[in-house]
Structures are given as C-alpha cells and as structure tokens.
Amino acid sequence: MLSPSRILPGMPSEPRQLVSRPASPTLTHDTSSLVNGGAVLAAALQKKMNRKRKANSLDIEPKTPQVAEPIPAAESETGDTIASGAATPTARPRQSGSLVAHGHDDLVTRMKNIEMIELGRHRIRPWYFAPYPQEMVNLPCIYICEFCLKYRKSKKCLERHLIKCKLKHPPGNEIYRKGSISFFEIDGRKNKCYAQNLCLLAKLFLDHKTLYYDTDPFLFYVMTEFDSRGFHIVGYFSKEKESTEDYNVACILTLPPYQRKGYGKLLIEFSYELSKFEGKTGSPEKPLSDLGLLSYRSYWAQTILDILMHSKPVGDNEKPIITINEICELTSIKKEDVISTLQNLNLINYYKGQYIISVNRETIQQHEKAMEKRMLRIDPKCLHWTPKDWSKRAKCV
Ligand SMILES: [Zn+2]
Numbered sequence: 001m002l003s004p005s006r007i008l009p010g011m012p013s014e015p016r017q018l019v020s021r022p023a024s025p026t027l028t029h030d031t032s033s034l035v036n037g038g039a040v041l042a043a044a045l046q047k048k049m050n051r052k053r054k055a056n057s058l059d060i061e062p063k064t065p066q067v068a069e070p071i072p073a074a075e076s077e078t079g080d081t082i083a084s085g086a087a088t089p090t091a092r093p094r095q096s097g098s099l100v101a102h103g104h105d106d107l108v109t110r111m112k113n114i115e116m117i118e119l120g121r122h123r124i125r126p127w128y129f130a131p132y133p134q135e136m137v138n139l140p141c142i143y144i145c146e147f148c149l150k151y152r153k154s155k156k157c158l159e160r161h162l163i164k165c166k167l168k169h170p171p172g173n174e175i176y177r178k179g180s181i182s183f184f185e186i187d188g189r190k191n192k193c194y195a196q197n198l199c200l201l202a203k204l205f206l207d208h209k210t211l212y213y214d215t216d217p218f219l220f221y222v223m224t225e226f227d228s229r230g231f232h233i234v235g236y237f238s239k240e241k242e243s244t245e246d247y248n249v250a251c252i253l254t255l256p257p258y259q260r261k262g263y264g265k266l267l268i269e270f271s272y273e274l275s276k277f278e279g280k281t282g283s284p285e286k287p288l289s290d291l292g293l294l295s296y297r298s299y300w301a302q303t304i305l306d307i308l309m310h311s312k313p314v315g316d317n318e319k320p321i322i323t324i325n326e327i328c329e330l331t332s333i334k335k336e337d338v339i340s341t342l343q344n345l346n347l348i349n350y351y352k353g354q355y356i357i358s359v360n361r362e363t364i365q366q367h368e369k370a371m372e373k374r375m376l377r378i379d380p381k382c383l384h385w386t387p388k389d390w391s392k393r394a395k396c397v
Contacts, residue, residue: 113137114204118155120146120232122257126204146232149197168230170194170222176270178382180226181234183270185385188215188238195220198236202253208287217241218250221274223267234258235267239274241390246334248275248282252292262376264295269378272303275332276380278387283334300341302374303331305367308347308359 114126118141136142136153143158144151147167152158171194172186188195195215218238224231235254240247249271254264275282284296307330311320327338342348347357 114142115139116141117144117151117201117204118142118158119144119201119255122255124204124256127256128204128207130200130203132200144201147230149194149201149233151197169224170231170233172220172222175385176378176383178379181266181376182224182226182231183383184222184224184231186220186222188218188220192216198222199238199251202236202251205253205256206251206289208289221267221270223263223270234263237267237271239271241388243282246280246282247285248272248280248332249284252284259291262374264291265299265374266376266378268295268299272332273378273380273383274385274387277383277385281328281332281334283337296337297341297344298370300333300337301345302367302370303333304338304341305345305359305363306371307331308357309364309367 111129112126113129114132114137117124117126123141132142132151136151139153142151142153143155145158145161145165145167147169148165148171150161150165152161169182170184170186171191172184174182175185176183186194186198192215195218196213198220199213199215217240219241220236220238222236223234225234226232233255235252235258237252238250240250249268252264252267252271254267271284272282284292288296304327307327308320308322311322313320324335324338324342327333328335331338333341342357345363347359347363349356349358
C-alpha cells in the first residue's frame with residue numbers, strides 16, 4: 001500500500017540533475033503499473049561510484065605505506081579514541097591528516113600493543129594498535145588524564161599529574177551546551193598536544209587509519225558529559241578546516257563505555273548541524289568503520305524519513321512534492337547519500353515516466369518507533385557558533 005506517497009520530480013538517468021518540478025502524476029493504488037525504478041537509479045549510481053573508485057585506486061596505488069612513528073618519549077601526551085575517518089586520495093600521499101587510511105595493509109601497524117587504558121572512571125581494553133612510545137607498550141595499563149589526555153605509566157604518576165593539571169574540560173571553546181551534554185571546538189594548530197593525544201587515543205579503537213601528527217588543518221569537536229567532577233569526554237569527530245570534497249567529518253568515534261547509547265548519532269547530528277550553519281551539504285570521509293557506517297545509515301534513514309513524514313501537500317487533493325535537492329538543503333546531507341539512503345530503504349519506484357517515493361505503513365511505524373527511542377537530540381538553539389572562513393585566514397598568515 002502506498003500511503004502516504006511522496007512524489008519526486010521526474011528523475012533523469014543522471015541523478016545529479018534533479019532540480020525541476022514536473023507536473024505531479026496522479027498516484028493510484030494500482031501497484032501493477034508501478035515499475036521498480038530503483039534498478040535504473042542503482043545502475044546510474046554504481047557507474048558513478050565505479051568511476052570514482054577507479055580514480056581513487058589510481059591515485060592510491062603509488063603511495064608508500066605511511067607508518068606512524070611513536071611520539072618522542074620526553075614530553076609525550078596521550079591520544080584518544082576515534083571511530084572512523086578517511087583519506088583524501090591525492091596524487092601524493094597527504095601528510096596532513098589527523099588519521100589517514102592505510103595505503104596497504106601493514107601487519108606491524110595492526111597488531112594490538114596496549115593491554116589496557118584507564119581514562120577517568122573507565123578501564124578500557126583497546127581494540128587496535130596505537131603508536132604510543134615504546135616504554136608505554138607492554139605495561140599492564142596506561143593511565144590517561146581524562147581532561148588533557150596526557151598519558152602516564154603508573155597510577156602514581158597520573159596522581160602527580162592531576163595535582164598540577166587544572167583542566168576540568170577539553171581546551172578550546174564550549175560552543176554547545178544542553179543539559180549535561182557539551183561540545184568543545186578545538187583548533188588542531190592552537191592545541192596541538194591535545195589534538196595529537198586525541199588522535200592517539202582514537203587510534204586504539206580504529207584499525208583502518210594511520211596516525212599523523214600534523215593536526216593543524218583540523219578542528220576537533222569533543223562531546224562531553226558534565227557532572228560535579230568536570231566535563232568527561234564521551235566521543236569526538238575531527239573536521240578539515242577546508243575540505244575541497246565537502247567532507248564534514250574526518251574521523252568520528254564514541255568511546256567504548258558510551259557506545260550503543262545514542263551518542264554516536266548525536267555526534268553525527270551535530271556534524272550536520274554545523275554544516276547547516278555553514279549553508280553547505282557534507283559527507284563523512286571514507287572509508288568509514290563498520291560501526292561508523294551503521295550509525296550513518298541509520299542517521300540518514302531517520303532524518304530523511306522524518307522530512308518525508310512531515311512534508312505537506314500543496315493542494316487539497318495533491319500528494320506532497322519534494323525534490324532531492326530540497327531534502328539536501330533541509331538536512332545538509334550530500335546528494336549521493338540521500339539517493340543511496342532512498343535506495344537502501346527501497347522507497348524509489350518508477351511510475352508513468354516519473355520517479356516517485358512511496359513509503360508504506362510498516363516503514364512509517366518502524367520509523368516512529370525508532371524516533372521514540374531517540375531521546376538524545378541536538379537542539380540548534382543551544383549551538384553558539386559562527387563558521388570561520390579558513391581560506392581567508394590562510395591568506396592573511
Ligand atoms: Zn591533565
């Protein structure tokens with residue numbers, strides 16, 4: 001059954017040109033004349049993705065594997081946890097990523113080398129390799145200051161550090177607060193040690209990245225939960241100050257103790273809220289981790305279904321009309337992610353020469369149930385932030 005039905009403009013084979021509004025076709029409940037146009041769209045999209053993949057592989061191949069060097073032991077600091085990030089394929093290996101995808105598998109960089117970390121109240125068993133200094137490896141536990149993320153080799157050393165460390169929150173500006181949730185914006189150039197330690201910590205939970213220490217081109221958005229002891233890190237994402245490919249997230253991670261509680265989706269929602277403030281659409285860098293991809297797919301589906309549910313018909317007997325471009329504008333989700341989401345949800349059909357979106361009752365009910373469970377939401381009114389024009393700043397320096 002097709003209720004309610006959403007009508008899309010006639011979709012040419014190249015989905016990118018979806019702008020004009022066609023006359024709305026009348027939708028009957030006669031499903032026999034409906035042809036599934038998903039296949040056509042999928043083929044077009046696949047073709048496009050193949051072209052992209054080909055280009056990427058050409059670019060990536062000459063790369064030599066970049067193996068991260070341990071931070072010099074002297075004034076080293078600790079990193080933190082990341083969930084997913086991606087490399088921008090360029091002709092030469094980019095040296096500026098906070099975490100960059102492996103060009104090739106490198107067994108040495110993938111062997112887990114840290115037994116345990118202690119971060120605030122949490123003891124966490126790492127999942128993957130991270131290039132901590134040699135004297136930190138093979139210890140039963142590494143002790144990390146949960147506010148400045150510096151690491152120490154014993155509880156005593158950390159206690160000594162905590163007497164001197166006055167931080168009770170991440171460095172940088174608090175740009176969002178609602179209830180106990182805050183977001184801090186950290187400039188990878190101004191707070192290099194913190195940013196490097198964050199990347200190092202993140203690497204413990206990401207296996208598809210190589211760590212770099214040039215954090216200058218990135219901003220880090222750290223989400224915290226507040227209590228009487230301070231602002232405790234829950235997760236973060238990094239973002240290039242200037243992205244030529246419309247990436248709005250480089251790496252994203254919810255720390256293991258906070259996973260499966262809706263925080264990952266909150267991080268994603270926040271990243272799109274920033275893009276809305278910038279008046280842009282954005283997409284996460286690829287590859288995403290398995291966990292990252294699941295969270296993104298779920299976020300995209302819920303966000304787009306919500307738009308479809310709430311779109312209103314123009315006339316009395318009309319079906320609601322919305323274009324893919326309008327969905328992009330409302331959500332800041334990049335067009336190819338909108339299209340792939342509509343396909344994954346099986347919502348696109350071809351009817352009398354038009355592509356239409358039809359949502360059945362079951363999908364609506366599932367969606368409503370999922371939204372009821374989604375208690376943690378970003379409130380745009382609580383975001384106090386003005387986007388900076390980093391291209392202008394670069395020229396001034
Ligand atoms: Zn500290």
